[in-house]
Amino acid sequence: MAKVTEKKLVSFDWAVKRLLRSKANFEVLEGFLSELLFDDIKILEVLESESNKDNERDKYNRVDIKVKNAKGELLIIEVQVNNEIDFFHRILFATSKAICEHLDEGDEYSKVVKVISINILYFDLGEGNDYIYKGKTQFRSFHDHEELLKLSKNQMEKFNKVYPGDIYPEYYIIKVNNFDDVAKSTLDEWIYLFKNSAIKSNFKAKGIKKAGRVLDKLRMTKEERQAYDDYIDTRRYNKGVFETALGDKIRKLEDEHSKELKKIDDKLKERDSQLQERDSQLQERDSQLQERDSQLQEKDSQLQEKDSQLQEKDSQLQEKDSQLQEKDSQLQEEKNKLQALAKLLLENGVSKEQILAQTGIKL
Numbered sequence: 440m441a442k443v444t445e446k447k448l449v450s451f452d453w454a455v456k457r458l459l460r461s462k463a464n465f466e467v468l469e470g471f472l473s474e475l476l477f478d479d480i481k482i483l484e485v486l487e488s489e490s491n492k493d494n495e496r497d498k499y500n501r502v503d504i505k506v507k508n509a510k511g512e513l514l515i516i517e518v519q520v521n522n523e524i525d526f527f528h529r530i531l532f533a534t535s536k537a538i539c540e541h542l543d544e545g546d547e548y549s550k551v552v553k554v555i556s557i558n559i560l561y562f563d564l565g566e567g568n569d570y571i572y573k574g575k576t577q578f579r580s581f582h583d584h585e586e587l588l589k590l591s592k593n594q595m596e597k598f599n600k601v602y603p604g605d606i607y608p609e610y611y612i613i614k615v616n617n618f619d620d621v622a623k624s625t626l627d628e629w630i631y632l633f634k635n636s637a638i639k640s641n642f643k644a645k646g647i648k649k650a651g652r653v654l655d656k657l658r659m660t661k662e663e664r665q666a667y668d669d670y671i672d673t674r675r676y677n678k679g680v681f682e683t684a685l686g687d688k689i690r691k692l693e694d695e696h697s698k699e700l701k702k703i704d705d706k707l708k709e710r711d712s713q714l715q716e717r718d719s720q721l722q723e724r725d726s727q728l729q730e731r732d733s734q735l736q737e738k739d740s741q742l743q744e745k746d747s748q749l750q751e752k753d754s755q756l757q758e759k760d761s762q763l764q765e766k767d768s769q770l771q772e773e774k775n776k777l778q779a780l781a782k783l784l785l786e787n788g789v790s791k792e793q794i795l796a797q798t799g800i801k802l
Contacts, residue, residue, distance in 0.1 A: 445638070446638055448655060449654045449667055451559065451632065451636070455503070456502045456670075458654065460485045467646050470644060470646010472514060474625050475557065475629075480508050483507050484507050486506065503515060512552065512553040514554075515556050516557045518560075518561075522563070522564075537552070549598065558611065558612050559613045559615060560613060564614060574609065574610035575609050578603050587604075616634070618631070625643060625644035628643070777799075
């Protein structure tokens with residue numbers, strides 16, 4: 440079994456910038472694109488792109504190449520080193536701009552070109568553990584989530600597409616730093632090249648051998664090697680400047696955040712102190728109310744006791760009144776008897792004076 444060796448190559452961003460725009464080297468990009476898109480890609484031409492305009496701001500951070508394949512589709516391959524928070528927005532803008540640039544005034548909308556955006560990133564974009572992500576528009580049923588809207592038969596014949604999403608741009612995000620350096624497929628062999636600027640002797644991906652020759656540092660002239668070394672040094676320097684500036688910005692934000700948190704904490708402490716004082720006042724008030732309630736209960740108890748005494752005295756008075764009424768009744772009865780006796784005596788000839796003297800009843 441032959442020993443597996445590794446060949447060091449120039450960085451892929453340098454290759455895109457300086458080597459792969461040549462028609463003689465189309466085979467390299469065709470190989471990578473064929474593996475990624477699971478199609479036999481043939482490049483017809485390299486078109487004007489942002490990095491072709493040599494934007495000084497992105498000169499060492501971002502390179503891109505826009506090509507047209509045999510199907511008439513536009514493929515934008517971009518390599519970016521440093522983080523960019525609105526990167527998703529920018530690739531959306533780039534695909535939209537490409538569509539507009541390749542639609543002449545007066546053309547039908549059916550002439551809108553299919554755009555595929557392929558982004559090779561050396562920074563962590565978004566949150567996700569995989570190293571390759573694909574984005575594609577789908578028109579999914581609102582009620583039956585499994586159903587996808589299809590084109591009509593006439594549309595299929597006219598546009599040679601099946602789904603509306605086949606007309607819309609597609610996006611590929613390759614997060615190079617997430618790759619674990621284990622090539623499990625021919626596409627992984629390309630990701631290995633992007634990450635390590637090297638290929639192994641047993642790699643079999645389409646176009647990878649050509650890449651090994653075109654990107655071989657040993658094949659460079661002295662001037663080319665010097666230009667490449669200068670490019671890498673400048674990129675490292677710019678990355679260091681960027682990371683330093685980013686670090687300073689982060690520290691400044693952390694300091695501002697810390698100060699703001701301290702202000703909030705001080706306000707919370709002050710508010711907590713006010714609440715504790717208010718709670719103490721409420722507890723004191725509650726204690727006073729409890730004491731007042733206790734006094735009222737005691738007063739109420741005294742009133743109830745006095746009421747009981749009055750009720751008892753009233754009961755005694757009622758009993759005494761009853762006794763008096765009974766005695767008065769007895770006296771009245773006795774008086775009635777005496778009057779009856781007096782009348783009887785009077786009838787029997789006893790004088791009134793004698794009756795008065797004996798009974799005390801005056802007739």
